[in-house]
Amino acid sequence: MMKITNEKISELLIIHTEGRLDAITSVEFEKEVMPMIQQSEHPVLIDFGKLDYISSAGLRTVLILAKETKKSNNSLALCSLNETILEVFRISGFDTIVSIYPTIEEWFASMK
C-alpha cells in the first residue's frame, strides 16, 4: 500500500510517496528512504501530495528521518500535505520540527 519513487533535480533529492503511511507501511518506508537520505549530501524533500493517510507510526518515521538528516547537517522538508495529514502534523507539533511547503515549487524557491 505504499509506493515510493525518487528523482534528483540539480543535486536536490525529491522522494514521492503515494498511499498510506501507517504502522505497517512505515517500517518499509523507513528501510527504503533512510539509505536515500544518508547518501544525499544536499537537501531532501518528501512529497506527500499523493499520501492519503498518516498515523503516529508514520510520524515516528518522519522524526527518525529528520533526526538522521540533522545528524549529517543536511535538511529534510515535506510538501503537498492534504488537509487531514496537515492537521495530524499540527496536533502532534510536528510542523515545528520539519519544514512544510505547500508545493514542490515553493520548496525549490526557498532553496535559492
Add this chain to the structure above:
Amino acid sequence: MKRIKNKRGLTFKLIIFIFLSVAIIFTLIFLDNYDISKKMVEKNLKLNAELITKNIVYKAEKILGSVQEIPNNFSKIIEDSSYSEAEINRILKMEVENNSEIYGACIAYEPFYFNSTKKYYAPYYYRNKKEIEFKCLGNEQYDYFIMDWYKIPKEINRPMWSEPYYDKGGGNVIMSTYSVPLYREKNGKKYFIGILTADVSLDLLREYFESIKVYKTGYAFMISKKGTYISHPIKELIINETIFSIADAQKSSEMRVIGRDMVKGESSFADTEYYNIKYNKLSRIAYAPVSLNGWSVGVVFPVDEFMKDVNNLFIRVMFLGLGGLFFICLVIIFISRSITSPLRKLSIAANKFAEGDFDFEIPPSSSNDEVGSLNKSFAHMQSALKKYIENLRLTTSAKEKIESELKIAREIQMGMIPRKFPAFPEKKEFDIYGFIEPAKEVGGDLYDFFFIDDVRLCFAIGDVSGKGTPAALFMAITTTIMRAENQIAGLNTSSVINLMNNYLCKNNEGNLFVTLFLGILNTSTGEVEYINAGHNYPFVIKSNGAVSELNTTHCIPLGISINTCSNPNTFKLEKGDTIFLYTDGVSEAFNIDDQQYSIKKISEILHNQANHTPFEIIQHIIDDVKDFSQGTEQSDDISVLAIKYLGKPLSKVPTQNYQMVIKNSIGNLSSLSEKITQLCNNWEMSSDVLNKVNLVVEELISNTIFYGYSDTFEHDIILNLMYDESTISIEIIDDAKEFNPITQKSADINSDINERQVGGLGIHLVKSLSDAFTYQREDSKNKIKIIIQF
C-alpha cells in the same frame, strides 16, 4: 348552360360551325341564283307572251279577214250600178248558199231607194235548217235606220262588226254581223245607198281559240269592244258575261283594270298578275287588240307553269344542296371521329395513369398527323413516368428504410441517456433532471449521471462537434468509455478525462472532438470535484438566488490531441444550491431575426430559480428557448442537466452498527483499514472523517497489539462501529492488561527535534481528534469508547 355547351364534343362543334357556314353560303348562292333565274324566266316570258299574243291576234285577224272578204267583194258587185234589183237579190241568195260561214245576208237600202213608195226595203236571205229562206225586213215596228248595224257604218263610212250573239235559229253558234256601207256613183259623185250585212259564224274563231294551248292549263280568250266574252274555255261565259261582270262577281280589281285596258285597245305582255277564272290560279296576262274590229285577245300564263322549270331547278338545286350538306356532315363526322377517337382513347389512358395504372396500353396510332404525334408523345410520357415512378418508389423505400433505421438509432441513443425521472427516488440528498433534444433524429449532445459508489454521483454533459449520425456515434463512444473509466475505483476526474482523451484520440478517424464537463458529487457532503474539457461553463445557483459561473477550463476538448488535464477543481454545494449544465444548443439557439439566445439570457432566467426544482428550472429554460426560436428550425442539439443538492436528510438515517473481531497481529491492520474505508464509504462519510476513524482505530489497536500482551497467545480484539446521523462511535474491547489511555502522561509535542520522543503520540492524536473519549475496565477487559462528530 355554359357547362353543357362545353361538354359537347368536337364533332358537334365542327358540325355546327362548318354546317352552318356552308348552309348560309349555299342559301345565299341559291337565293341569288333563284332570283336571277326568275328574272330571266320573266324576261323570256314577256318576249314569249308578246310573240304568242301577237300571233293569236294575227291568226284571228286572218280568220276574220277571210270572213270579211265575201261581203266585201259582194259589196263591190252591188256598187256596180249596172245590176238590177232582182239580180242583186239573186247574187245575195247565192252568197248565202255558197258560203257555209254566212248564215244570212241582207241589203238594207236607204229609204225610197228603188221605189218612192217603199220607205223600208231590206231583202234578207237566211238559212233555216238546210233551206235558204227569204224575208223582207223593215216596217214601222222595225225601223232599221236607227239600228246600230245600220247607223254606225253609215256614219263612220267603214265596215263594222257587231257585238257577237247567239244565233237563235241555227243552233248554238256564235254569230256576229258584219256591216258594209254601200255606195254608188252618180254624176261623178259617190253617195250612200244602204248597208250590206252578213251574219257570220265565228265558229272558226272559236275553234282556233279552243286549239290554243298555253303551257298546261294556260289559255287564250277574246272579248268584244264591250267586254263581252267571245271566246273562253268556260263556254257559259261566252256572250252571257262580260269581263267586268266577272270582275265584279270575283271582286277582282286587277281584272277590272285589265278589262278596261283591253276594251280601250291597249296591249300589255305579262306585266300584270291576277287569279285566272278557270282554275283560279295566279297567272300573268298578256293582251293585245284586234285592229280589224277593236276586239281584244287575252292570253293567260299560269305562274306555276311558266315558273315550273325554275321551280324544278330550285327543287333540284335544293336537293343537291341538302345532299351536299349531308355529305359534308358525314365527312365532318368521319374526320372528327378519326381525330377524337384516338383522343378519347388517350383520355381513357390518361385517366388510368392518374389512377396509377401505368401498365395500361396506349392504343397504337398509325397516323402521322398531330394526333399520331400526340400518341407517340403520350407513349413516351408513359414510359418516362413509369421509370420515374419506379425510381421514386426505390428512393422512397430506401429513404424510408434510412428513416426507420434512424428512428431506431434515435431510440438506441436516447436509451443510452438516463431519461427516467425521478432517477433515484430513494436518494433524498439531491434532485436531478435532464433534458435532451437532438436537432436531427440523432445528435452529438450527451448528458449522463450514475453512481460510481454508494455516495458519489458522477455526472457529465458534453457536446460532440457536428451533428447527426457521425456525432451520434462519437457521442455513443464517449458515453460508453466515460462509464467504463469511471468504474475503475479510486480514479479522480482528471484521470478519467485523460484516459477518455487517450482513447478518443487513438480511435478518431472522423476527426471529431467532444467538449465535456465531468463532475463527481459526493452526495453526503455536497462536495463536487470537476473537470471542464472545453465545455460551456456551468452555472451554480446558490440557495439565496446568487448565480455564478464555474469559469475554469482544465483542458481542450477531448479527441484533439493527447494532453493532460490539470488537477480537478472542487467546490461545495450547500443545501439548496443547484448546479446547472447546458450545451451551446441552448445559448446559441437562433430566432427568426438571426439573433442568438445568449448565455446572458440563461443567467438572467436562472437568477430567480433558487426555489425551483431542476425539472422546473429546465422546463422554464426550454420553454423560453422555444418561444425565442419560434418559426425557425432547431439548429443544434439541445441538452440541459441540473442537480439540486438538498443536503443530508435529517433523522432519516437509522443508527447502524458494525462489529469486527481482529486477531492480535499487526499484519491484520491493513485489512482492517480497508474494511473501515469500505464501511465509511457505504455510510457516505467524508474522507476527513474516514481518516480520523482510521487513525483512531489504528493508534488504539496497534497500542494494544504492541504493548498489551505479555504472552504469545492469540487474542481477540473487538471493534464496534456505530453510525447515526451526526456521529460515529468507536468501541474497542480487548482482554489485554489494564491500560487507561486517558490517565497517560501527555506526549511531548514541543521539544526540539533532538529531544523529541515519539511515545504517547498516538494517544495524543486520538484525544485530539475525538469529541468524546471514555475508558472502562470491566470483566478483565479494557473498553474504550470514542465519539467523533461530523
